[in-house]
Amino acid sequence: MDKNMKILVVDDFSTMRRIIKNLLRDLGFTNVQEADDGTTALPMLQAGDFDFLVSDWNMPGMTGIDLLRAVRADPKLAALPVLLVTAESKREQIVEAAEAGVNGYVVKPFTAGTLQEKISKIFERVS
Amino acid sequence: MEKTSNAEERLAQARALVASLEAGDEVEADRITEELSQGKDDDLFQEVGRLTRELHEAIVGFLLDDQIAQFAQHEIPDAADRLRHVITMTEEAAHKTLSAVEDSLPVAEELETRANDLGERWGKFRNRKLDLDDFRVLSSEIGDFLDLANAHSKTLNGKLSEVLMAQGYQDLTGQIIRRVISLVQDVEEKLVRLVAISGSARAVKQEEVELEGPVVPGVTKSDVVNSQDDVDDLLSSLGF
Numbered sequence: 202m203d204k205n206m207k208i209l210v211v212d213d214f215s216t217m218r219r220i221i222k223n224l225l226r227d228l229g230f231t232n233v234q235e236a237d238d239g240t241t242a243l244p245m246l247q248a249g250d251f252d253f254l255v256s257d258w259n260m261p262g263m264t265g266i267d268l269l270r271a272v273r274a275d276p277k278l279a280a281l282p283v284l285l286v287t288a289e290s291k292r293e294q295i296v297e298a299a300e301a302g303v304n305g306y307v308v309k310p311f312t313a314g315t316l317q318e319k320i321s322k323i324f325e326r327v328s
Numbered sequence: 329m330e331k332t333s334n335a336e337e338r339l340a341q342a343r344a345l346v347a348s349l350e351a352g353d354e355v356e357a358d359r360i361t362e363e364l365s366q367g368k369d370d371d372l373f374q375e376v377g378r379l380t381r382e383l384h385e386a387i388v389g390f391l392l393d394d395q396i397a398q399f400a401q402h403e404i405p406d407a408a409d410r411l412r413h414v415i416t417m418t419e420e421a422a423h424k425t426l427s428a429v430e431d432s433l434p435v436a437e438e439l440e441t442r443a444n445d446l447g448e449r450w451g452k453f454r455n456r457k458l459d460l461d462d463f464r465v466l467s468s469e470i471g472d473f474l475d476l477a478n479a480h481s482k483t484l485n486g487k488l489s490e491v492l493m494a495q496g497y498q499d500l501t502g503q504i505i506r507r508v509i510s511l512v513q514d515v516e517e518k519l520v521r522l523v524a525i526s527g528s529a530r531a532v533k534q535e536e537v538e539l540e541g542p543v544v545p546g547v548t549k550s551d552v553v554n555s556q557d558d559v560d561d562l563l564s565s566l567g568f
Binding site: 214215216219220259292293296299309311 | 423426555
């Protein structure tokens with residue numbers, strides 16, 4: 202796994218972005234940028250060469266699931282690995298995310314171990 | 329019988345409408361169109377009138393209750409402000425804690441690195457593998473390290489106290505949220521009464537999956553997963 206890969210963390214709460222950013226730094230990933238919802242994130246993804254997207258689901262403006270669908274619909278971004286980190290824990294939502302093409306799903310509250318495990322798993326499959 | 333004659337009448341009107349349109353008589357066509365929709369409009373206006381009157385009476389009755397006015401003017405806007413305040417407080421507390429942790433990590437790391445380095449050479453000294461000059465250097469470095477350990481411990485203590493103090497938000501936000509809960513319960517009671525006054529509430533079917541947010545014990549009722557393991561099982565059953 203390339204520790205220099207460019208990661209975008211999308212969450213409307215700045216504290217959660219900070220926590221995820223700190224956890225990623227502990228895992229050795231330092232090339233991390235932030236966005237506070239899908240509307241801000243999508244142009245960043247389209248403009249920059251991001252390698253990985255970590256997003257919340259429930260956000261004002263554009264939700265994480267809509268962002269995921271927009272990513273999959275964009276030929277240039279379609280292959281981008283996406284991890285949803287969210288408090289949404291209904292079974293039908295997890296199924297919905299799977300159908301939309303998510304690569305991993307972590308429910309909040311989560312541990313550093315869970316995040317690491319999901320990220321490793323995603324990149325094992327991608328490579 | 330009336331139905332038949334009504335149908336015949338409308339058929340006659342329709343024929344007249346076609347005839348007038350074919351003849352290019354716009355005025356006559358408009359008149360007939362209006363006539364055709366007249367009956368329906370009357371029913372509609374009567375129904376809207378009845379509903380408006382009922383709603384008006386319900387609202388007047390509702391507003392007569394002083395507590396409702398109090399809710400609308402003060403308590404609901406207050407509750408929104410209180411909840412916004414809860415967001416601010418929790419955000420500040422989280423940032424304060426995270427800053428203290430971010431400041432502490434390099435301090436702890438430096439202590440660890442220096443202690444390891446000195447420990448190695450101390451081991452050599454104990455095994456008599458250190459010459460006198462090296463021992464003099466080591467001795468002075470141990471002195472420096474003790475000063476550093478003293479200062480760093482004070483820093484870490486201070487940062488840990490900051491983390492401790494930042495947790496005070498839980499008590500404060502808990503109290504605020506409890507007040508909002510009791511307000512919501514009062515409003516709910518009033519709404520139930522309003523629904524009772526204004527007739528039956530119609531259930532609206534929700535087709536889209538609604539966002540549920542964090543699981544709240546006792547409130548969350550839908551089919552939610554209980555742990556990350558459940559999420560993983562569900563996803564693997566879907567071929568992930």
